[in-house]
Amino acid sequence: MPTPARDGDQSALIDDFGLHIGRAMGWPPMAGRAAAVLMLSEAPMTMADLRGALEASKGSMSEMTRLLVESGTVGRFKPPGSRQYVYEWRDDAWAGCLQHQLDATTGLLALAERAHARAAGLPGRQRERLREMHEYYTFMVRSLEALLDQYKASR
Amino acid sequence: MPTPARDGDQSALIDDFGLHIGRAMGWPPMAGRAAAVLMLSEAPMTMADLRGALEASKGSMSEMTRLLVESGTVGRFKPPGSRQYVYEWRDDAWAGCLQHQLDATTGLLALAERAHARAAGLPGRQRERLREMHEYYTFMVRSLEALLDQYKASR
DNA sequence: AGGAAAGTTCAGTCAAGAGTGAACGTTCAT
DNA sequence: ATGAACGTTCACTCTTGACTGAACTTTCCT
Numbered sequence: 001m002p003t004p005a006r007d008g009d010q011s012a013l014i015d016d017f018g019l020h021i022g023r024a025m026g027w028p029p030m031a032g033r034a035a036a037v038l039m040l041s042e043a044p045m046t047m048a049d050l051r052g053a054l055e056a057s058k059g060s061m062s063e064m065t066r067l068l069v070e071s072g073t074v075g076r077f078k079p080p081g082s083r084q085y086v087y088e089w090r091d092d093a094w095a096g097c098l099q100h101q102l103d104a105t106t107g108l109l110a111l112a113e114r115a116h117a118r119a120a121g122l123p124g125r126q127r128e129r130l131r132e133m134h135e136y137y138t139f140m141v142r143s144l145e146a147l148l149d150q151y152k153a154s155r
Numbered sequence: 156m157p158t159p160a161r162d163g164d165q166s167a168l169i170d171d172f173g174l175h176i177g178r179a180m181g182w183p184p185m186a187g188r189a190a191a192v193l194m195l196s197e198a199p200m201t202m203a204d205l206r207g208a209l210e211a212s213k214g215s216m217s218e219m220t221r222l223l224v225e226s227g228t229v230g231r232f233k234p235p236g237s238r239q240y241v242y243e244w245r246d247d248a249w250a251g252c253l254q255h256q257l258d259a260t261t262g263l264l265a266l267a268e269r270a271h272a273r274a275a276g277l278p279g280r281q282r283e284r285l286r287e288m289h290e291y292y293t294f295m296v297r298s299l300e301a302l303l304d305q306y307k308a309s310r
Numbered sequence: 311a312g313g314a315a316a317g318t319t320c321a322g323t324c325a326a327g328a329g330t331g332a333a334c335g336t337t338c339a340t
Numbered sequence: 341a342t343g344a345a346c347g348t349t350c351a352c353t354c355t356t357g358a359c360t361g362a363a364c365t366t367t368c369c370t
């Protein structure tokens with residue numbers, strides 16, 4: 001039996017985790033809570049386990065597990081001889097988080113590039129500001145890539 | 156007269172900027188749009204100018220300018236002899252963004268610390284995961300601080 | 311192949327959050 | 341000091357997005 005995740009004062013911790021991590025990752029609160037439950041569970045959990053721990057609907061859990069797996073923080077396996085998937089917090093989950101942040105920043109760099117490209121004819125002040133934005137996101141993408149490498153290497 | 160910010164195809168750009176930057180900073184969309192308008196404006200703008208450019212209410216603009224100034228991306232001045240404040244995109248706006256990201260990460264580190272402190276009695280797996288989370292956010296806060304210094308120095 | 315269990319999808323409900331506008335407080339030139 | 345211009349606050353409306361549950365699809369054991 002997996003750790004009962006919602007006993008006593010872990011409950012508040014899970015809500016807190018859920019809200020903040022969810023917000024940081026751009027997830028709905030329920031996804032953050034599911035991540036917290038999995039992180040704090042000793043054993044891998046089935047969707048039924050998660051639903052029990054969070055009192056959530058089937059549909060919601062299906063969507064949340066999808067998000068978590070996609071983000072690279074949670075793994076999904078089907079143990080041989082079992083019909084149900086089990087979900088487990090990954091050892092390299094935090095690298096997944098950092099990757100996620102890098103992806104988001106890369107998206108903003110793309111936006112800055114598009115804007116900057118169109119800026120040829122603009123007055124100096126505006127063009128300069130778009131250049132600075134582009135420069136900033138270029139810096140950030142390069143730096144986050146370096147951090148990710150460094151983090152991965154340190155393990 | 157400030158640059159008319161909502162003419163033709165800048166409008167789409169502003170909505171796009173607004174949405175993405177707003178999301179990245181945890182702002183409502185209108186704040187992102189206001190940031191975009193100010194970034195692309197040649198001259199400083201009054202609240203009335205902003206309201207005109209964005210077709211927004213007084214109340215909304217009051218809140219949005221408050222957010223922008225607080226974030227360190229926009230400056231607010233009262234030119235001598237004028238009754239109205241003017242708002243202007245700051246030269247060091249992007250450092251403000253990075254600072255904001257650092258603050259958010261520091262908040263998550265605090266959460267990880269609280270959780271980790273309570274983890275003394277937990278089974279090995281869970282304690283190990285909380286340790287990893289703590290380690291990750293420690294790494295991130297340290298690294299982002301370094302990036303911020305580096306970015307500031309490079310200007 | 312048949313069928314039961316697991317998982318996904320999607321229309322609908324409900325709650326959270328964004329934006330409005332009127333009432334209120336503040337500021338500053340006279 | 342006065343009052344007109346400016347800015348802020350807050351109760352309300354409307355929009356967006358999270359979550360539910362029932363219908364549907366897929367999987368896999370016999």
